[in-house]
Amino acid sequence: MSNNNAASYVMDAGPRDTEELSYRARAVAAAIEVIAAKASGADATSLKVEFGNLSMYADQIQAALKAK
Template identity: 55%
Template sequence: MEELRESIKTAGDADYSDEVRRTAAVAAALTVIAYKASGADSTNLSVEMTRLSTYTDQIQEALKVK
């Protein structure tokens, strides 16, 4: 869980470049997918990986100050 928190923190930190923030958002999305896959529910990793970019976009959008 610490890994997810750090990735999200970096993804929203304006002190980092866009590339670093995007990479951190991807790492956060992959962590969420991994948590989901380790749960009791059936998870299709191929489907989840096709959604990776969408999840990453959603994380970055959620971190924007409104």
């Protein structure tokens, strides 16, 4: 992948031996993009807090993508 952005580094960082791990890596990458967009805005953003919420954001992204 390697596009020199945070999400591409996530995709390159770990094994994706299963479809589940691949989905999780993509959800984490998407969450990092959300954090990056928020951090580049005018409002003050605590990266420590945002990265503390990274797993929760990824969980929410995966839940939002599940078929109902």
